Amino acid sequence: MLEELQRVVEVLAHRLGRAVAVDDVDFRLLAYSAHLGEGDEMRARVILTREAPPEALAWLRRQRLGRATGPVRLPADDGLGLLARVVVPVVYQGVRFGYLWLFDEEGSLTDEQLELASAAAADAGAVCFRERVLSDLRMAREGELVRDLLSDDEQVRSMAAARLVEGGLFAPRGDVAVLVARPSPGDRAAVDEDDRIALQAALNTVATRLGDRGSLRLVRPDHAVLVIPSVMLRRTPELPELLRTTSLERLGRTAKWRDVHVATGSPARRLDDAATSYTQALDALRVAEVIPSFAPLVSHENLGIYALLAGRPSALGDQTVHPAVRQLLAADPELFTTAELYLDKAGDARATATELGLHRASVYHRVRRIEDVTGLDLSDGQHRLILHLGIKVSRLLGLV
Incomplete structure (x- = not known):
């Protein structure tokens, strides 16, 4: 043109x-x-x-x-x-x-x-x-192939990857990563057609910066997907933030959309493995939506134990929350916060006290109360693991 x-x-x-x-x-x-x-x-x-x-x-x-x-x-x-x-x-x-x-x-x-x-x-x-007509045709073709690329069927993914490369729509440069952007609603808002058009426009803007054959794009019912060579993410680490701000600009920051969360999946070795990175990005979004400290930009590689928990949603339920966690929540939410931080800091009372703005003696006192309420011995590694996992599961389930 x-x-x-x-x-x-x-x-x-x-x-x-x-x-x-x-x-x-x-x-x-x-x-x-x-x-x-x-x-x-x-x-x-x-x-x-x-x-x-x-x-x-x-x-x-x-x-x-x-x-x-x-x-x-x-x-x-x-x-x-x-x-x-x-x-x-x-x-x-x-x-x-x-x-x-x-x-x-x-x-x-x-x-x-x-x-x-x-x-x-x-x-x-x-x-x-x-x-524009040619661009719309290319985008429609690209969208169909990217949907297949993210399919659960391995053969379908392999064929889509080959067609994307052979058709000149994507230039393979080693491993790939998937970014997912999803609007964060202010009040249970649903993504409508205008919002999806706005997300597509945001993807197009970011893709222009990445250059010819530098990315693949797809807009799904409630989120946008961007597939890129991992090397681009390493060279331009601000890409997730660019996708977020561009999406906000296109959507318009209103009462409907509080923010846009952007998640990055771990690198996949080949284009036809991009579905794994995509699934990881969705897992990371799920975590960010229930644990605000991860939002608005979250990477699957930085989820820690949540990466394991979020990857098995069908195995999680209220019944998986250990009774000790429920007892802690019922007794005093302050104890729950202290227990989580203390375990996150590997039992370092000094670091916990600094984070909470307390004297170390106060932390030791709270630890004893936590043990009394839960019946667990936090000097025992097995007990620490039980309580730590239980706390993280309760976070992921939105019980806190």
Whole structure:
């Protein structure tokens, strides 16, 4: 698309003898011509960063260009370093794809030149429309194959992996990892079609940064899936946070969505093993949803004992919580917190006291009370294991 769009821009620039640029609907630069003797500070900044700076975006939104149906003359703004411009909507089949820009000092563009600009904008719209159709077809094909890649059927996964590579949709670079993003509801909200479109847009934004054949994307009923080479995650560790913030921006931070949780599965050696990393990411999400300290970014590799527990949800139930844990909760929630921290710190009373802001003697006193309530001896390794596992299971089941 960019080559065709660049050709449209350069032909118009040559015919009018002035600089031309095309942005998308979010005012991100798609194509631009040579300088041709005209320019201002803002043009230089946009070419350098490929997008308009925040102050320019605010100014553009005040112009209400989304309502424009033909060329619009915009005045100069010395404060922003803007010369006067003409902007022409890039529209095709009733769909707005962006804007075509021309410098227009002293209103020098004639009606004939504006007609040429409008025709070029229509050509640019046709290019964008064709690209969108092709992109939708590619995404539909990719989505079907990624669904198969995450299947429970080993043969289906293997065939999908081969087709993704052979079809040029993914370039294998060693092991792969799966990221899963799921909106965290404010009040039992359900993910609707608009939310899924927003998640798809977030995936597309992140995928653009990863480059051609650098990722695979899929939106499921309540979450988004991103499959990437693990090397990208090692080189760009901020990717989970980028996926989270981009998803929040697309969804809109409202009372409906409190946050977006992003989980990362452990690396899988081959593309057709990506389903394992995907399952691990879902397990990590489950943990983050009931244990807030893991949210909003959680990695399966950092779950500790929760990785084992979350991977066997069918084996967990209220009856698996040891009676000692129930007795502790019933007696005093403060004792439960102390017991968990004390066991997390491997029985280190000093570290526990520091974390709780207590004197060590107070911790020892609480440990004795914990032993009295539970009937367990915390100097016994077997008893410590029983209580520690019981506490973690109760957390995972949301009983605390």
